Amino acid sequence: MVVHELDLDLDAFEGPFDLLLTLVLREELDLADVDVARIVLAFVERLAERRELDLEACGEFLVLTSALLELKARGLFGDEEADLADLEPEEAAEELARRLAEYRRIKEAAAWLSERLDREADRFFRLGASPLAPEPARRLAAQEPETLRRALRRLAVEPPAVSLAHLELRFPPVERFVERFRALLERRDRFVFDTEVAGLTRVEQAVALLALLELRKAGSIALAQAAPFAPIQVARSEEETRTHDERRVSRWNARSA
Amino acid sequence: MERPLRLIATNPLDRLARTLEALLVVAAQPLPTEELAAAANDDVERVETALGLLGERYREGRSGIVLEHVAGGYAFRAAREAAEACGRLFERPVQRGLSPAALETLAIVAYLGPCTRPAIARIRGVAADSAVAGLLERGLIAEAGREEEPGGAVRYRTTALFERVFGLESLSQLPRVDELGADEDELRERLHAVADKRPA
The missing domain is CATH 1.10.10.580 (Structural maintenance of chromosome 1. Chain E)
Incomplete structure (x- = not known):
């Protein structure tokens, strides 16, 4: 069994394992988007299809996957990696505890939302587009239509023909x-x-x-x-x-x- | 002689209630009391009293239409007992198929918003782009300006639709952060134990 040819079908990538590795190393694919667990699953499934255990393939896969995981873990910390490295073990633990706690709280909040959504599953309401009543109309003083008509009438009159007499110069010979x-x-x-x-x-x-x-x-x-x-x-x-x-x-x- | 319907009584408050009923049936989204008062050309206190009357009239078990206080305003919705029938006729694209990733992102924006994509990614540990795009498309979150530095990232906040879909009167109805049990001390102890074992 050749690990490099392991066929993958992930959200972010579809194709052989070695192409995935190449793309990751060339930074054309963001590891953050790659679900490593799914890769492991694909490998285990393939392994199960073959009756015998291919130790060499397993070893190679383990090495590649752990490298991938390390890269991914580093990538997730991004610029903060250096900060964490500078910290004393206790401070680093403190920082990690804070982050983990923050994430846990968010996970719980998400669970609360999910539960809430289930509970509200029987609430139907109308979903409209934009607000129906927009800006209140600008208030104008009461207007007399007759005045407007007169004003327009005055404008509607054909203007007097423009005299061009002054342009006609008569030159005596x-x-x-x-x-x-x-x-x-x-x-x-x-x-x-x-x-x-x-x-x-x-x-x-x-x-x-x-x-x-x-x-x-x-x-x-x-x-x-x-x-x-x-x-x-x-x-x-x-x-x-x-x-x-x-x-x-x-x-x-x-x-x- | 036919008795007149109670709604067509001459009581001025009933008349205001009928106006509010009309406004709510026309509205596509929850209307705050102030907006109702402005549209009905009446004062806020009387509108609140009239809304009380309507709430009594339009409640679960009594009417197919239910008046609810949601997303900072008042709106009509279908009674829960009619949900099955409604479900056969109407799709609910906003709520349907919200992934765990989307819910986590939504929780972050609801609690910490307005916040940026990098901030969301930092907490969740994975890129937040597709989750944010999905929530934007559903209308559950919206852009809310940018971070202050030049070229700052776009910030996001939850929308009134989010509150409505989750049946919240406002964001303050979300559980308080300290009620969300993350035992920070326990985590800290475990991590300290690991740190101690690490070779110097």
């Missing part, structure tokens, strides 16, 4: 001002921009300025300003003055011819 300034310079050599645009809207004034810049870019006018924000003086450019004079001379010649 730049050409209009270009033409206007050209015409002005036909008649006069110079003019003051600010005077010409006074009374126009801001948008019109802006477009007028653009027209002025267009003319300047085309080389038709010369601009002068004494200081920032001072009135802008507009004059015909020299080139323009020349062509203007030529035009005037030719017009005059044509008329006199």
Whole structure:
């Protein structure tokens, strides 16, 4: 009979004995969960099946099981093991007596509970889920539904359409001002921009300025300003003055011819 | 002429008793006197008197419904004589199959709670994880905060359901610790004897 192959069926483990030992030594299985008595029982049963006593197997099993028990006992004391080892025999005995007494009391309490449970076995009662009546509702002052209706009605009215009129900027064409300034310079050599645009809207004034810049870019006018924000003086450019004079001379010649 | 039922008398205390009856029949768990008084909108003393009336009316041998004082409150339960019939119709998953390990764990939590899993394991000498998980699932114990140090273990206490299942008015009905006979002196003497024999 081979002890290592002893088949076990425990709560915490199912399989051969040697695998159990391996798992315990690798600390993959907590010995606290292993019922050693059941292992002994399994072994004894297996032994009984075989008619003859296998002394070698028994010896091996005893050694393995006692090692297991020692490991388990050490494990149960955990960190306190060291404390206990430091104690004098009498103190250790005292400590053990205290622990044993504590456990005994708990065992008795458990027995009392068990007895109580038996005695109460004929007590049936309804087991509900959560409490039926939860928090008491928050008390509110008496409310008039009509007031609420009116308040909601006021909110339910369709809001007035938003006017987008201010977004629609109407820009007069730049050409209009270009033409206007050209015409002005036909008649006069110079003019003051600010005077010409006074009374126009801001948008019109802006477009007028653009027209002025267009003319300047085309080389038709010369601009002068004494200081920032001072009135802008507009004059015909020299080139323009020349062509203007030529035009005037030719017009005059044509008329006199 | 038909005599009116006693319950429909005009006595105001009877009326309060009827209200309490209604509250108790609707409740899923024991209701403390204060809660009954608040719900009935009456004072605690009168509620106690009315509960006395109900207790007389709903008692073993007189009614199929019995009023009991349990888990810090009042609740209706079935009369014991109907237990067999009740048992045929209803299962009792909370009480059924409580193992010795579970009962020991329960005893520890009831006496020493709130206490942690390591504390339970230290007393019982074996890991308490599965016993604690089982009791939690049955609703006999519940979490009650953590130990104070950072990352402290979860503490457990017994629930009102525990008191109800075991028919206790409160935890104070458990036997006193010194009534639980652990003869510490005897244990001590035996251990001393062993210690003396140990080679130095």
